[in-house]
Amino acid sequence: MCVIGKNQLVSLIKAHKCIHPFDYGLLDGDGYVLTVKEERTLHYLEHQNLISNEVVFTPPEFVAHLTAKSKYGRMGLSFLNAAKVHSGFIGRLALELVNLSNERQPITIKRGDPLMHIEFMKREGEASPYNGGYMFQFMSEDEIGEYMSILARDFKSLFPKDYLTKAAKARVAVVSQI
Secondary structure (H helix, E strand, O other): OEEOOHHHHHHHHHHHOOEEOOOHHHEEOOEEEEEEOOOEEEOOOOEEEEEEEEEEEOOOOEEEEEEEOHHHHHHOEEEOOOOEEOOOOEEEEEEEEEEOOOOOOOEEEOOOOEEEEEEEEEOOOOOOOOOOOOOOOOOOHHHHHHHHHHHHHHOOOOOOHHHHHHHHHHOOOOOOOO
């Protein structure tokens, strides 16, 4: 496995909408910086899930890895979730955070703030796309329709339509507006 370079990442995003919405200004080295969907304040020792503004699609021949922006680590935020996005996953990411600030002060992360680096790595071997309960999480019906079209066009044999329809109906939804 190897991290794909910026030029390949841009091509991947254009071909399969791997990050949406996409902003060239958030390309960072060989990766992309995901932003926060809604403003949140975390009080000392409080745990919250922050949702990425961007929908992430990791095509079956890739795996994505996440690393936190060091800015937040220096403030005392600790990232609890795994640093991997499965191949074949489509959805907004839930970024699990806890405030461990030495000063015991609240930490506010504003809507649109850059929070997490994502890098795509080319996988070796046969694809085994994600088929868990978080497929299409926090996505609107229109967004799901767009990605179902991409899957039907480019990866039809790996994503049976009945599975996708079931996953879309069972997805984790956001209470607030998307």
